[in-house]
Amino acid sequence: MSPDPKTRAPKPPRIVAIANQKGGVGKTTTTINLAAALAIAGERVLLIDLDPQGNASTGLGLAASARGIGAYALLAGDATPDDLVHPTEIPGLSLIPATDDLIGADLEFAAAPQRERLIAQTIGAPAFAGLFDYVFIDCPPGLGLLTLNALVAASLVLVPLQCEFFALEGITQMTRTIDLVRRSHNPRLVMGGIVLTMLDRRNNFSVAVVNDVRDHFKSLVFETTIPRNIRITEAPSHGKPILLYDIRSPGAQAYVALAAEFLRRERADRQGAVTHHD
Numbered sequence: 001m002s003p004d005p006k007t008r009a010p011k012p013p014r015i016v017a018i019a020n021q022k023g024g025v026g027k028t029t030t031t032i033n034l035a036a037a038l039a040i041a042g043e044r045v046l047l048i049d050l051d052p053q054g055n056a057s058t059g060l061g062l063a064a065s066a067r068g069i070g071a072y073a074l075l076a077g078d079a080t081p082d083d084l085v086h087p088t089e090i091p092g093l094s095l096i097p098a099t100d101d102l103i104g105a106d107l108e109f110a111a112a113p114q115r116e117r118l119i120a121q122t123i124g125a126p127a128f129a130g131l132f133d134y135v136f137i138d139c140p141p142g143l144g145l146l147t148l149n150a151l152v153a154a155s156l157v158l159v160p161l162q163c164e165f166f167a168l169e170g171i172t173q174m175t176r177t178i179d180l181v182r183r184s185h186n187p188r189l190v191m192g193g194i195v196l197t198m199l200d201r202r203n204n205f206s207v208a209v210v211n212d213v214r215d216h217f218k219s220l221v222f223e224t225t226i227p228r229n230i231r232i233t234e235a236p237s238h239g240k241p242i243l244l245y246d247i248r249s250p251g252a253q254a255y256v257a258l259a260a261e262f263l264r265r266e267r268a269d270r271q272g273a274v275t276h277h278d
């Protein structure tokens, strides 16, 4: 990404939340592998693991004992990037891991002033500017304070959707939540798109769900779909993104294609914004 010639101030990163209140739909898998594919494509990417389960941290090979203070400090607001950011095996991909103290964060910060803005304030601070092109936040399932903080900090939200029965109901609930957060806390928040995950093309029902979701949400749905692929399931237990674990697998190829489509959409969005403001 080229620096803005008009200003010498470091550019703040673009913050992307990966969220769906439903559990097990591919949020963490999509965060890890999209972030990894973008880093390999040359973007400077930070992944924040905001899920107390810590699956993204484990999936990137960072053992619980090596995590230091972790993402909790983003809420407490008492740490600098130097204290928090870990490198990963992929140059250009950094990680702020989840630690056990995140488990109680919902309750602990329930009465904090501006409790929904804690993360936005920390990563919006000058200390975080200029370091990364993208910050991806892996949200926990549910719509608690952690997810709300991610949606308030983000300018874009991506929603992974598993191709199964009830998919449409889940996504309708999620789009309502995004609208609500936009109206009440974060007018910049844009629904960046729906990523269809765990698609089994041999299953007619799964294909019917894809068609339904596309009929309903049109171009909001990424053209790239992520197939159900055993190699994707195996990769986290080796502490690797699928791109390092088995680049030739259909899962890895799908995430490379998703990253390319994501960057195309980003470019179109920037051009649209320029035209719009001119």
Ligand SMILES: Nc1ncnc2c1ncn2[C@@H]1O[C@H](COP(=O)(O)OP(=O)(O)OP(=O)(O)O)[C@@H](O)[C@H]1O
Pocket: 022, 023, 024, 025, 026, 027, 028, 029, 030, 051, 053, 055, 139, 140, 141, 197, 198, 199, 226, 227, 228, 229, 230, 232, 233, 234, 251
């Ligand atoms: N494309 C895929 N093919 C096969 N298995 C997959 C695929 N995507 C995800 N999985 C598996 O499905 C399970 C759920 O995925 P994942 O952890 O990414 O979902 P999640 O939405 O982050 O879950 P949670 O809500 O618990 O955080 C994991 O075991 C993961 O390995």
Ligand SMILES: [Mg+2]
Pocket: 027, 028, 029, 051, 055, 138, 139, 140, 141
């Ligand atoms: Mg997860």
